[in-house]
Amino acid sequence: MMYSRNGVKVNYPSWILDSMKTLKPPERMTVSEWADKNRIIPAGTSNQPGRWKTEKTPYLRGIMDAFSDDRIEEIVFIKPTQVGGTESILNILGYIVDQDPASTLVVYPSDTLAEDISKNRIQPMLRATRPLAEKFREEDSKLLALQFENMYIPLTGANSAASLSSKPIRFVLLDEVDKYPPRSGGGKEADPISLARERTNTFAYNKKIFITSTPTLKTGAIWKEWESCTRQLYFYVPCPLCGKFQRLRFQQIKFIKEGTKTERAESAYYECPYCQSQLFDADKHKMLKQGRWMNEEKMDGKKQSPKKTGFSLNAIYSPWLSFRDVAYKWLDAQGDQEKMQNFVNSWLGEPWEDVGSTAGAQKILDNRGIYTRGIVPDWAQIITCGVDVQQTCLYYTVDAWGQGKKIYNIDHGCISGTDFNTLWDVINQTYYDQKGKEWYIDLTLVDSGDQTDLVYDFCYIHNPLTIPVKGASNPIPSRYRVSTIQKEDSVARGLKLIICDGSYYKNMIYAKINAQDGSWQVFDGVDQEYCDQVTSEHKVFERKNGVDSWVWKKKTSSADNHYLDCEVYAACAADQMGAFALLEEQPEAEEEEPTYQREQDEEENWFGNDDDYDWGGDWI
Incomplete structure (x- = not known):
């Protein structure tokens, strides 16, 4: 092949041409430029195969x-x-x-x-x-x-x-x-x-x-x-109306307060914290295109070194998720600690702090209701009892359950000794609501971990109103499972035995205690000992045999937790009675005014003039 060098044509051998290709430096480009030019996503590895386009996920x-x-x-x-x-x-x-x-x-x-x-x-x-x-x-x-x-x-x-x-x-x-x-x-x-x-x-x-x-x-x-990290960056996007740059945060996703989870999530929109404008999914892509990685605003005026740079995102930025999706995920996690941890970790991109598994006695005192001891609330539909059996006494709690898993502790106490006759008097007694209607306990679960023979005999006599229960020693795939009594010399052999996942019900109980909607209440005049025992545990993170897991532990080794165990059994009984399937009755939906949503004109100067905006730190 002929090449012209300084006006002279030279015929270079092929091996020299190959060497020249090898020595030629690669084209200088960034990772995103390289991906946009070369990357092909093969079918079967993604739901969007084809040529890679960084503009679909500008934050990357x-x-x-x-x-x-x-x-x-x-x-x-x-x-x-x-x-x-x-x-x-x-x-x-x-x-x-x-x-x-x-x-x-x-x-x-x-x-x-x-x-x-x-x-x-x-x-x-x-x-x-x-x-x-x-x-x-x-x-x-x-x-x-x-x-x-x-x-x-x-x-x-x-x-x-x-x-x-x-x-x-x-x-x-x-x-x-x-x-x-x-x-x-x-x-x-x-x-x-x-x-x-x-x-x-x-x-x-x-x-x-x-x-x-x-x-x-x-x-x-x-x-x-x-x-x-020597530099921590967040992805800031501009409001399409006021032009103010901001991080997308979950607390700015707004939705109606009443209705089913689906109805509430369907109403979701994003509210700009600066101009209070309602922003919708159609706005998000434009916002992402104009987004920039920046320090937290001002960052105390300190210049950050880029040597170790951190990037933090949450799932709200995802072009494949709508504001509705995020809202529904949060609503669906209410009252379920595992779902809430997944939402915090995988959706918000934040570490989980298990504040929901810690509750103080004062929290229960603050949840006192309007009814006195023994009075059934007017919204009740089911009453259950949980019994924790000790060598020297029998602890019990009686709870009313209503729509939306509302819980009201209407009675609790401690029976000295192992007097199961007195326990039956408690289980068989009549309760009343304010209108004088009679109520009876629908189901009682009695702990069979201690005084096993006495518990089996008692439950045999009063079956099916009383059923023995044991805490699961190993993880089980459901909240509880039904087994049978296998003890050869027991009159109760062949009767039902409930194996209960105590961790699940403790998660639910503590979530209810910490909730702001009053879904867990106790009778007016509740005693301090009950409050202390129900809140005597917290959840800690442990590694055992190379496996990480959350474990419920007493806050102090000397603390009693008998009433908490009673509440676990009462909750498991309510679960078997269908209380967890009770839904809030929804009022008839009123016809809403149509929401005005502006047209999205690509040529519209929606971004605003950012020349005067104080970026507040480094950005890339």
Whole structure:
């Protein structure tokens, strides 16, 4: 081939031409620019296959481009659900292979998950994206060791100490770090993040560490990394009416206070905190397009170093979720601690603080109702009783249940000794409401963990109004399960025995006590001992045999919790009677005035003039 150099035509040999191509530096571009130009999402790996477009998720641009920013050494990304966090990691991997090839380690919580993502996400991307396919040596690769022309990518689980502490690595990508074990190598090595970070030590000036996860607790790995960031950034978007930049926050999602969960969620909109305008889903995409990653406003006037930059998002920003979706998720989580923790972690992108599992005696005193002891509220539909059996006494509580899982403690007490005849007098007595209507206890669950033979005999005599109950010693898939008494020499052999998930009902009870809607109340004149016992426990986070879990524990070792156990059994009895299925009666819906929603004109100067806006800190 003929080339002209200084006006002279030269015929270069082919081997020189190949060398010139090899030596040619790659085109300088950011991760998002590379992805927009090259990335193909293959069918079957996403619900939106085809060419990657960063404009669909504008907030990911700053996160991805931080990887191609020479000032930044570590990137921390608080990753909620459905914001495209996994795709950002794939784009970074593709960028490394094509633009800046170097040894790269990717760490997942387990080898099994690493193999699954390699097989179903990473390798399909490599095959579908041309510049990556040209460099991918598939025949020489394994699921956990991807080979390329001039680099390799090992993938590993966080529990593998050998994989985390061997050869030097320039780039480290750590995914879902809050699910990592506290130590690698069966607990004999350091924590996985430290081991992986140490592998970059030989690359003092050009290493990159990307750490991401959905948060769990404030003691979790991702939150600790976030707190150690030298710069913390949030995604600010402008109101389409007043132009003020703001973070999208859950407390600004407004919806009606009455109606079913679906009806309330359908009314959801976003209220600008500055001009109180109602913003709708049609507004959100325009807001996202104009969004910018910034420090918290003013940030005390301090300049933040970008060396370790953190990015925090919540699911409200997701283009695939509506304000209605977020509102419904919150409404559906009310009264269910596990659902609420998932909402806080995966939707709000915040660590869970278990304030709902802590309640003080004063909270119960504040929930005193208008009825005196023994009086049934006029909204009651079911009455249940729970009995905690001790060697020296029998504790009991009697609760009325109504629509919307309203709970009213109408009576409780302690019977000295093991006088089951007196207990039957309590269970069989007549209660009255203010109109004089007679009420009786529908079902009683009696603890059979102590004085088992006496409890079985008692429940046999008074069956089906009384049923023995035991707390589940191991996790069960439902709130309770029905078993049978197997004791050979018991007259109650073959009768029903309830196995109860005490943790679930304690979650529900404490959520009701802490609720602001008065859904848990006690009779006027309630005694201090009852209040102290019902609130004698709290939930703590424990790791046992390598497994993290929430466990209910007494606040102090000397505290009594008998009335709390009684309330658990009364709640389980109410559950069996169908109380949890009771719904609030809804008033007939009034015809609402139509809501005016402005047209969305692409040429409209909806953004406003931001030239005079004080950005309050760094932004990218």
